[in-house]
Amino acid sequence: MYKLDLADLYREINNVLNDSDIRKALDTSSYKIENNPIKVHEQYPYLDKYREEVRKAKEEVLKNIDYYIDKTLESIRKINGEAYYVENAEEANNLISELVGEPPKLVVKSKSMVSEEIKLRDFLENKGHKVIETDLGELLIQISGEKPMHTIAPAVHMTKERAVALLKKIGVKVSHASSLADVVMEVRKYLRDIFYNADVGISGGNSISADSGAIFLISNEGNIRNTTNLPPIHIALISIEKIMPNMELAYKQALLQAANAGLYPPTYLSIIAGPSSTADIEQTRIYGVHGPSKVTVILYDGGRRQYISHDYLWEQMLCIKCGRCQGVCPVWSLTGNYWGGSVYGGPMGIGWTAITEGIEKASKLALLCLNCMRCTQYCPMNIPLHKIIRELKKELFKEVSY
Template sequence: MYPLEMEDIYRVLEETIRDTGVRRALEVSSERIEKNPMKVLSRYPYLESFREEVRKAKEEVLRNIDYYIDMTMKSVEEIMGTAHLAKSRDEVFKLVDQYVGEPPKLVIKSKSMVTEEIKLREYLERKGHRVVETDLGELLIQIAGEKPMHTIAPAVHMTKERAVKLLRSVGVKVSESSTLEEIVAQVRHYLRNIFIEADVGISGGNTIAADTGAIFLISNEGNIRNTTNLPPIHIAIISIEKIMPNMELAYKQALLQAANAGLYPPTYLSIIAGPSSTADIEQKRIYGVHGPGKVIVILYDGGRSKYLDDPVIWEQLLCIKCGRCQGVCPVWSITGNYWGGPVYGGPMGMGWTAITEDERLASRLSLFCLLCARCTEVCPMDIQLHKIIHELKARLMGRWG
């Protein structure tokens, strides 16, 4: 449970700063998160030109959100997928129950901040299902029972020794003397049968194209392909601000996100447009061949539409969650996502916590920001992150001070 009161927030941050293991791991990762995107962007300068186009498209979608939600849902249905709009986490749970069915089922998941937001894994576990995270970092977070420390690198704060200890606790055959290569090989072995036996695969979506209903998913480990391809049912839970008007712009957003996360080219970019099918025998179309026979898209609001008209915080909805702002932030570099709220953290975390959790909590957390604006300087969407944080500070003084 993330602390809500000021003195508890202080205590958590103080403990984090004093933890030398976390400090060491964050130092290394902050440098990597800061420098890798710079290298990518100088090597592939055409990526810079996507920024304005993607921002404009996202603004257009946010201005006409109902129109684009409607278009996306119709497009998903046209390609034989099933589309739903869920306003709240309870509505998502109800829909997921409907498709996962009676427990116990084996559910595999790829990393998704939206499912973290609604605590879907915990919900399904409470219902009696076995849920396994398939991204290595997220698997470590699941075993540790913690929150992800970075949007694309959830276990950045963990040392190798800690990772080994956690993996051993679930039966992965690793030891303190295992090399990183051996650890990864053993995780691959551990997950292999789980991928094959899973009843349902749940993913998020880096973006979804309204004109076709195609979901875009980026991955480097290859786990997303297995999660969305091997089980008979694939459920994609995608927040409404991830909608892009068309395939071309969705592709550009996906590349921009990968580049600004410093992972370019992404090893895998999956485009999923409906269930797998064949008509090879007597020209009768049968759904569910090697990939899922059912693809369900749940568009999730979760408080976002309430902020569309907010004069300052609305801009956070343009965020593509690359996490680049975190690597340059002097506060995040010593606190990680312990500073930011129950799910999100660092500069982008303030706005997201206000939108998806609690504006009052976000305002309290914003007091730790130095307003140096380094986050704003690197944001590929030109979001004035420091101004959002400044606004949250002002609201704290004005409304609750």
């Protein structure tokens, strides 16, 4: 039996329970996460059909993962992108560091959970690069040094006052008298020059299609367009379970994630298939016009492949990381991602923590699950999340002699 040393977790959660700011923010956001997708699905009923199609496609990809990884890499190269498959965080960080080049470089990042998994920002900063998060929520997390509180909305737990205090630290011209609109405008000004001067843009990916090598990226702030378009080099770090068989299904997966995060239609959907180019003069193709001249896609394993044939964790990898299960969970609504591993929290986060940080860590977190089945009820991919969590609880007591 694992030792049930949960004192640190209890201390962190107790702090959250006693913090009225965080409580208020989590309360509002969990209400929205629960209810906004309901309205979206009512207004766009075709989305319901996507659920089954996307789940089936993801099952197909997982069953033939090696084939789909190879096919995706090949497709990316065909459209003049660079493509790599990496197994772990160390390989991923070293490769990205090599691609970024000799320090110091200015690197802009859009939000990516996978980059959190490999602690990419710390790695590049330690190499001597300057790294700036461009998603507003993630920028706040970067300044505060915390972990993201929600997959889609990393700073859900912060009030405006807290945000202002943090932004002031990096020189954004805001004060407590600033309106929310002023705050956002000042962040825009602050990031403008950084975008233009950045040497490298790093993004994640909501989907990638195996048949074309195109990446799908959803954004509401517009920061992803700037990150992936303005710097001369774009690196996309995407975990292997985001691979979809073709363009159509990749598109549906991306839209479904947006819809279940309650943000629909998403303001921007970028489809990136290789570097920018022109052949307008003398029919000679030149790479790097307004967009990057070099696009590199890195497919990241990070422990996933070993669990594809696992008896219950395989199903976690059908997750599109919309975060809906978090907002509907009575525990998460009070704790945020403090009930979680170092990156993923809430119902889906327990399974993802098992995959990315090990079963022992996840099984201790699992003990706090109510087994109320709300997560499973709302999951757009019909993943039996509560069952995965109960299976993890069982791991705690496997070695007990009775």
